[in-house]
Amino acid sequence: MFIQSFLLLLALNSLSAGPVIRPEERIIGGQPIGIEEAPWQVSIQRDGKHLCGGSIYSADIIITAAHCVQGQGYQVRAGSALKNSNGSVVDVAAIRTHEGLGNDIAIVRLSKPLEFTNQVQPIPLAKTNPPPGSIAFVSGWGSSSYYSHPIDLQGVNLYIQWPYYCGLTEPSRICAGSFGRAACKGDSGGPLVFDQQLVGVVSGGTKDCTYSSIYTSVPYFREWILNAIDEIMSANRNK
Structure with missing residues (x-):
């Protein structure tokens, strides 16, 4: 499900003019985190299996990627750093995906509201994209290597890159990360957070997740x- 559309562009863009932002100091990456560090994070599941991430906007609403919720029969696990246990599991009652082709965003309504605790909290929506060079935070249960599929929630700090680094030409998408630091399969739909606000939803990346x-x-x-x-x-x- 992880989109792989811009691998060739990455190779071409390595020849482009302009700076590529790279880490110059130690960045915390790929480490297990407690759900209290990202209490808006949820796991979108089907038949008890993790598929994608998502973010709590309100007690009833989850924001995720459109490619994560094609069909029916989904559940959301909230309030746990483990994708397969603890927290609470709520059925998905309704889904709205963006009607535009390639606009990878969706809204999910839960069958019953979540109860807010220090492990279950909403996150506000950002009004502007973060500037290149700033540091954002992404979390999820996606692959940490080709053979590793963690059960514990992982978190990593990422640099916001100039759009050309990902082959982007429009403001509807954000490029973030660097070599060896990127979201991967299973992180789709999860939150990119800047200044404690939701600025992005994981949508795609390279096949090997190295960029x-x-x-x-x-x-x-x-x-x-x-x-x-x-x-x-x-x-x-109105029902």
């Missing part, structure tokens, strides 16, 4: 997100 990843820009789609939430909640109230 920066692409994130759907939450600020770019903020109006659509808010309208979709209103629609999906109104539809539930």
